[in-house]
Amino acid sequence: MEFEPVIGLEVHVQLKTNTKIFCSCPAKFGSSPNESTCPVCLGMPGVLPVLNKKAVEFAIMASLATNCQVQKKSVFARKNYFYPDLPKGYQISQFELPLALSGYLEIESDITGDKKRIGITRIHMEEDAGKLIHDSSMPVSYVDLNRAGTPLIEIVSEPDLRSAREAGNYLRQLHAIVKYLQITDGNMEEGSFRCDANVSVRPKGSDKLGTRTEIKNLNSFRHVENGIEHEIARQIALIEDGQSVVQETRLWNPDKFKTFSMRGKEEAHDYRYFPDPDLVPVEINDEWENELKQKLPELPEQKKNRFINELKISEQQAETLTSSRELSEFFETCANIVQDSKLTANWLLGTFLSYLRENGIEADKSEISPEFVAEILTAIKEGKVNDKTAKEIFSDSLNTKKSPSQIIKDKGLEQVSDEGELEAVVDKILASNPDEVEKYKAGNKKLISFFMGQVMKETKGKANPKLVNPMIAKKLG
Numbered sequence: 001m002e003f004e005p006v007i008g009l010e011v012h013v014q015l016k017t018n019t020k021i022f023c024s025c026p027a028k029f030g031s032s033p034n035e036s037t038c039p040v041c042l043g044m045p046g047v048l049p050v051l052n053k054k055a056v057e058f059a060i061m062a063s064l065a066t067n068c069q070v071q072k073k074s075v076f077a078r079k080n081y082f083y084p085d086l087p088k089g090y091q092i093s094q095f096e097l098p099l100a101l102s103g104y105l106e107i108e109s110d111i112t113g114d115k116k117r118i119g120i121t122r123i124h125m126e127e128d129a130g131k132l133i134h135d136s137s138m139p140v141s142y143v144d145l146n147r148a149g150t151p152l153i154e155i156v157s158e159p160d161l162r163s164a165r166e167a168g169n170y171l172r173q174l175h176a177i178v179k180y181l182q183i184t185d186g187n188m189e190e191g192s193f194r195c196d197a198n199v200s201v202r203p204k205g206s207d208k209l210g211t212r213t214e215i216k217n218l219n220s221f222r223h224v225e226n227g228i229e230h231e232i233a234r235q236i237a238l239i240e241d242g243q244s245v246v247q248e249t250r251l252w253n254p255d256k257f258k259t260f261s262m263r264g265k266e267e268a269h270d271y272r273y274f275p276d277p278d279l280v281p282v283e284i285n286d287e288w289e290n291e292l293k294q295k296l297p298e299l300p301e302q303k304k305n306r307f308i309n310e311l312k313i314s315e316q317q318a319e320t321l322t323s324s325r326e327l328s329e330f331f332e333t334c335a336n337i338v339q340d341s342k343l344t345a346n347w348l349l350g351t352f353l354s355y356l357r358e359n360g361i362e363a364d365k366s367e368i369s370p371e372f373v374a375e376i377l378t379a380i381k382e383g384k385v386n387d388k389t390a391k392e393i394f395s396d397s398l399n400t401k402k403s404p405s406q407i408i409k410d411k412g413l414e415q416v417s418d419e420g421e422l423e424a425v426v427d428k429i430l431a432s433n434p435d436e437v438e439k440y441k442a443g444n445k446k447l448i449s450f451f452m453g454q455v456m457k458e459t460k461g462k463a464n465p466k467l468v469n470p471m472i473a474k475k476l477g
């Protein structure tokens with residue numbers, strides 16, 4: 001029997017507001033434990049939450065950018081459960097009336113090789129819980145409530161995804177969008193962009209859903225794809241073995257390359273949701289929504305099309321360059337100075353991108369600025385240096401923090417294009433290789449590369465080959 005996986009993703013995005021969602025504590029990362037707390041986010045009795053307007057704005061922007069219908073009225077609800085990182089005994093979230101409904105993203109499908117629309121069921125706002133720290137050297141666990149009350153949005157997709165690769169593509173696109181909006185820092189390792197995947201399998205052609213499991217702890221695109229891939233295989237093996245899939249929450253362990261059972265999966269009714277009596281409904285009028293619509297920046301897909309149509313670079317290059325906001329901005333700044341988008345694209349996607357990937361950093365964290373890279377590219381464009389020298393200048397610039405033009409000057413790397421100077425070298429080479437000159441004249445035209453090589457050796461690779469080649473040919477008749 002052939003099986004078909006059915007996958008839906010729930011993505012939590014931490015919003016980059018200055019303060020928390022219901023109090024004025026700073027929402028920054030990295031303070032000392034429990035430093036950024038107050039009676040509201042510590043869950044003291046008798047306190048009242050007040051909604052952060054900026055968090056609502058960010059959530060509306062995310063909804064608009066993912067083609068969702070922003071709801072005129074949404075309501076905060078209490079999601080009741082007890083856990084030590086949640087001192088109130090409930091999390092403030094949205095349930096029956098979320099902020100936005102019915103959106104979609106267009107993704108690339110590896111199954112059809114075509115574009116495919118993935119539905120977004122809903123986007124709702126909620127607060128994050130605190131953090132538990134388990135130190136194996138101590139007989140206790142610690143509670144840090146700095147993260148309690150940090151604003152989150154949860155973006156829930158329809159179960160429209162049919163492969164691990166499709167899930168990865170959807171997630172990468174969603175990540176690029178929220179980064180372009182600048183509503184989150186999007187750091188997956190620190191948990192600002194985290195994903196749970198609901199996975200089930202069913203016989204191909206069936207429209208009935210199989211029993212699903214939820215995989216948690218997927219904090220990189222690679223883990224998402226590997227975790228889902230593995231879970232699909234595990235479920236198919238169970239069914240083929242005559243067993244059945246149990247509805248549960250599982251954890252992905254990237255080191256063991258396996259998912260492990262964590263706990264039975266709760267249903268919504270387990271949480272006894274009810275509207276939070278301390279918070280009024282959120283009402284969003286057309287004026288506010290339109291104002292935010294005007295504020296939306298150019299999104300990845302629009303930018304990609306502009307790069308293809310106006311800057312005339314290939315679709316493949318535009319796709320990679322716009323996959324990250326930082327890289328696309330670096331590229332544009334550079335290309336504007338150099339006034340040659342093809343040269344800039346080729347160079348950034350080669351030398352520069354491999355440097356970023358090796359160091360695991362975004363373009364704006366690079367130690368070399370777009371202006372510096374533009375200097376190198378201008379030198380190539382003007383024929384002052386060749387591509388090989390340009391790469392050396394790039395790594396020198398990284399190491400010494402000196403500007404490329406300074407390095408070219410200091411090391412005398414400038415390509416020799418002075419015809420008189422080059423002619424003298426060519427004459428010298430021809431005079432000291434009379435046998436080769438004879439052979440060339442007798443018809444062995446391939447020897448031109450031997451002479452070129454000698455000239456390059458003599459000039460330490462700095463001769464401009466575009467000038468030397470015809471010069472040799474002319475002199476030998």
Ligand SMILES: [Zn+2]
Pocket residue numbers: 020023024025036037038039040041042149
């Ligand atoms: Zn607080």
